Amino acid sequence: MIEINELKKTFQTEKQFVHAINGVNLRIEDGEIFGVVGYSGAGKSTLVRCINFLEVPDEGSITISGFGTYTARNGKLYHKDEGSDKETPATDKQLRALRRSIGMIFQHFNLLDRSTVFENIAYPLKYTGMSKEDIAARVTELLELVDLSEKVNAYPSELSGGQKQRVAIARALANNPKILLSDEATSALDPDVTESILKLLKDLNKKLGLTIVLITHEMAVVKSICSRMAVMENGKVVEEGNVYDVFADPQAGSTRRFVNASFGINNLEKLTETGVVNVTSNSKLIRLTFDRASVGEALISEVSRKFDVNLNIVLANVEILQDAPLGGIIILAKGEKENVLAAIDYFRSCSVKVEVIADGMA
Amino acid sequence: MEWLEELFPNVAAYWEKFLASCSATMQMFLIGGGISLVIGFFFGVVLVITRTGGIKENKYVYTFVNFFINIFRSVPFVILLIFLIPFTRLIVGTAIGVRGAIIPLCFGCVPFFTRQVETALSTVEPGKIEAARSMGSGTLGIVFRVYLHEAVPNLIRVITITAISLIGLTTMAGAVGAGGIGSFAINYGQNLHHQDIVNVCVILLLILVSVMQTIGNTLAKKTTNRSLFRK
Numbered sequence: 001m002i003e004i005n006e007l008k009k010t011f012q013t014e015k016q017f018v019h020a021i022n023g024v025n026l027r028i029e030d031g032e033i034f035g036v037v038g039y040s041g042a043g044k045s046t047l048v049r050c051i052n053f054l055e056v057p058d059e060g061s062i063t064i065s066g067f068g069t070y071t072a073r074n075g076k077l078y079h080k081d082e083g084s085d086k087e088t089p090a091t092d093k094q095l096r097a098l099r100r101s102i103g104m105i106f107q108h109f110n111l112l113d114r115s116t117v118f119e120n121i122a123y124p125l126k127y128t129g130m131s132k133e134d135i136a137a138r139v140t141e142l143l144e145l146v147d148l149s150e151k152v153n154a155y156p157s158e159l160s161g162g163q164k165q166r167v168a169i170a171r172a173l174a175n176n177p178k179i180l181l182s183d184e185a186t187s188a189l190d191p192d193v194t195e196s197i198l199k200l201l202k203d204l205n206k207k208l209g210l211t212i213v214l215i216t217h218e219m220a221v222v223k224s225i226c227s228r229m230a231v232m233e234n235g236k237v238v239e240e241g242n243v244y245d246v247f248a249d250p251q252a253g254s255t256r257r258f259v260n261a262s263f264g265i266n267n268l269e270k271l272t273e274t275g276v277v278n279v280t281s282n283s284k285l286i287r288l289t290f291d292r293a294s295v296g297e298a299l300i301s302e303v304s305r306k307f308d309v310n311l312n313i314v315l316a317n318v319e320i321l322q323d324a325p326l327g328g329i330i331i332l333a334k335g336e337k338e339n340v341l342a343a344i345d346y347f348r349s350c351s352v353k354v355e356v357i358a359d360g361m362a
Numbered sequence: 363m364e365w366l367e368e369l370f371p372n373v374a375a376y377w378e379k380f381l382a383s384c385s386a387t388m389q390m391f392l393i394g395g396g397i398s399l400v401i402g403f404f405f406g407v408v409l410v411i412t413r414t415g416g417i418k419e420n421k422y423v424y425t426f427v428n429f430f431i432n433i434f435r436s437v438p439f440v441i442l443l444i445f446l447i448p449f450t451r452l453i454v455g456t457a458i459g460v461r462g463a464i465i466p467l468c469f470g471c472v473p474f475f476t477r478q479v480e481t482a483l484s485t486v487e488p489g490k491i492e493a494a495r496s497m498g499s500g501t502l503g504i505v506f507r508v509y510l511h512e513a514v515p516n517l518i519r520v521i522t523i524t525a526i527s528l529i530g531l532t533t534m535a536g537a538v539g540a541g542g543i544g545s546f547a548i549n550y551g552q553n554l555h556h557q558d559i560v561n562v563c564v565i566l567l568l569i570l571v572s573v574m575q576t577i578g579n580t581l582a583k584k585t586t587n588r589s590l591f592r593k
Contacts (some may be wrong), residue, residue: 054495092500110493113587114512123507124497157587172495181496316520 002028002051002179002213007060007072009046020046021057022235028213029226030065030178033205035226035243037258038213043235044215049182051213052102053077053095067098074236100124102174107184109164109340111156117143117167118152124174129157142170146200146205162193169200173208180204180213186221199226216326223247223321231255244321248291249353263317263328272358277314279360286344290327299350300331307343309335330357337361372556375547381557383536383546384566389460390532390542394467395525401472402524405431406479407505416502417491427462427476434473439531442470443538463532463540470531471524478520486512515582522578526571543567 009021020043028034038044049055051062053070061071068081070090077090111120121142125135143149146166156164165185172180182201186194202225204210216222222229222243229246231254232237238252250259271277272285279285290299304311315330333340340361347354365372379540411417412424437445443466446447447457450465486509494508536544545561551559584590 052496054492096498096500099496102496104490104493104496106493108487110487110489112490112512114506114514114585114589116589123494126505168493174497346385354571 001030001063001065002211002236003063004028004047004051005061005063006275007047007050007057007062009043009050009055009057013098014080018083019043019235021050024060024232024235024237025340026230026237026240028211029256030211031205031209033202033212033214033226035229036213036232037217037219037222037229038215038232039254042254044232045183047065047232048213048215051181052099052104053090054099054104055194064098064179067101100128101177101179102176103169103175103177103180105165105168105172105180105185107159107187108187109156111164111167111171113156116153116155117148120156120167121171123171125301128175138174139170142174145173145204145215146170160193161189162196165189165193165197166200169197171203173204173210178209179211179213182212182216184216185214187216187218193362194221195224201225203297223319224263227322231258242289242322244291244324244326247319247321248289248326263319268315268330268357271314274300277332279332279358280334281360282337283332283360284340284356285360286333287355287357288327288329288347289329289355290325290329291351291353292324292326293351299347299352300329303343303346307335307339307346309333309339309343311343370558372550372554372559373562375485376550376559379550380546380562383443383541383543384583386460386540387529387536387542387544390463391525391528392539393460394464394532395463395528396470397468398471398475398524398528399521401468402467402475402479405472405476406483407509409476409480410509411501411505417495417504431473431476435477439466439470439534442466442536442562443535452510458539459541463535463542467528467535469529471528474527475520475524476587478524479517482513482516482520483509485516515586518578518585522574522582525574525578529567529570529574 004024004026007021007024008019011018011020022043024047034043036047046055050057056075056077057072058075059072061069063069066082066085068079071078071080071087078087079090079094080087112123115123118139121139123134125138130138139152140149142331143152146169148163148166148170151159151163156167159167186197189197198221200214200349201214205212206227214221214226226243228241229243230237231246232253233252233254239246239250239255246255247259272279277285300313303309310333312332312334313329314326314332318325318327333343373380408427409424410421412427434442436569446466446469450457450462454461456462490508490512491504494504499507532540532542533544533547536542536546537548539545543566547560547563550556551563581590
């Protein structure tokens with residue numbers, strides 16, 4: 001478990017203070033894949049770097065199971081063991097030991113270019129008292145884990161992006177960490193490679209019980225492997241919850257933008273702007289969101305008949321999130337005003353979320 | 363040796379002197395270069411790790427080292443040579459000959475080389491440093507296992523550049539009594555009007571510099587994105 005309390009980190013540039021993290025509270029459970037999304041500059045990178053103290057927070061505390069609580073006051077870090085009340089200044093040695101127990105992977109892989117795959121993976125194992133034979137055995141094991149055994153003597157320049165990230169993952173897992181931090185690990189990869197890396201992460205999560213904290217700006221990544229997520233904006237967590245729930249019913253503005261973008265619904269503006277969809281005075285443009293409870297019912301045709309409204313489907317999309325369907329339909333509802341309103345009420349009574357996007361009747 | 367006598371009669375006439383000055387130049391180059399290499403590496407690393415955003419940020423150390431390097435970098439070497447005479451006498455007891463030349467050579471070479479090392483180490487992507495930190499590496503670990511390891515091709519390039527400029531410095535030191543090829547060319551070539559001696563010195567230095575440049579380029583190429591000896 002990782003518990004983050006009232007975490008704050010401010011950077012000072014020449015002219016101003018940048019509040020990279022401004023009071024973040026989060027709780028990440030053991031064994032879950034937790035996604036942190038946000039636009040660039042939202043503070044997600046800084047947040048993930050605070051978890052292994054690559055950045056030392058100014059204020060707030062982080063508790064990591066097995067490692068006690070680290071509390072920051074005025075940019076100074078103090079450490080308290082689990083179940084103990086005694087607080088001591090955190091030492092460099094403690095932090096380095098902690099970092100060895102938390103793996104981290106990066107957008108640009110950050111492998112040593114002059115070292116072979118073997119040497120890269122052996123990096124965190126060397127100088128830890130392990131014998132050469134044990135290191136070799138462990139590296140072989142890790143290479144099998146990431147399915148890259150044949151590249152053991154290759155140099156990073158001879159590998160593809162996806163292979164490099166696999167090496168980086170093996171390296172991050174070398175010391176058997178319980179936690180893996182992923183900083184935009186798939187953002188520099190092609191879509192199909194991204195998919196294979198995400199699959200690998202998910203497998204590792206299941207196989208090793210690895211807790212993964214994944215930061216990304218791609219909603220697709222969160223959709224495909226995360227169980228819970230947080231959305232960050234201006235250094236704050238603006239929304240947090242189960243991935244399905246966040247997607248089904250996004251609350252914060254930036255969450256909506258993310259969700260809409262990932263559903264391809266941003267095209268809608270273009271459709272209305274270019275007049276492909278014409279919201280006339282007797283129509284409303286409505287967005288319906290069907291969740292687990294309502295997807296699959298033949299609501300559209302039923303409502304159309306029952307309330308005598310024309311429902312013209314403009315866009316439709318069904319996603320499978322965490323093995324449950326989530327549907328979104330944009331319809332142009334045309335008819336008598338009271339009929340349309342009654343239809344909307346009926347949709348709502350069937351637990352369909354209704355959002356009026358453009359209202360020709362207003 | 364007949365061709366030598368024919369082409370460069372005066373070089374043949376002063377053959378012993380010529381060999382002695384070659385040896386003096388080599389001594390200055392190797393001893394001065396060796397010392398400068400170690401000190402320059404040290405200060406270069408210090409600059410990179412103590413600068414703003416470095417792994418061991420320290421404004422005072424950085425400013426101090428930076429200041430001294432700038433000072434010695436801005437004094438032309440010939441002036442530095444005379445300026446350091448009292449200091450050299452104090453330390454090694456003499457200001458002439460190879461012994462007397464080592465200290466001014468180091469003062470001339472170290473600041474230049476430090477800057478070069480600093481530049482070479484700065485080419486190591488910050489991401490690699492961050493990854494090493496995330497794996498629990500400390501300052502020493504990052505210096506030796508990341509900075510000095512990943513920057514090898516660039517370090518070879520800057521060592522080559524520095525070595526070539528050091529050859530230049532040794533000949534200049536020759537002008538103020540250090541001996542070596544520089545003083546041979548001036549005293550026996552220029553002053554005695556033996557143009558062939560000057561020519562031989564030029565050819566010799568040309569060969570020396572080309573060989574060093576070729577070795578440097580080859581090694582830099584061979585160490586880019588791989589280690590020199592493939593396992």
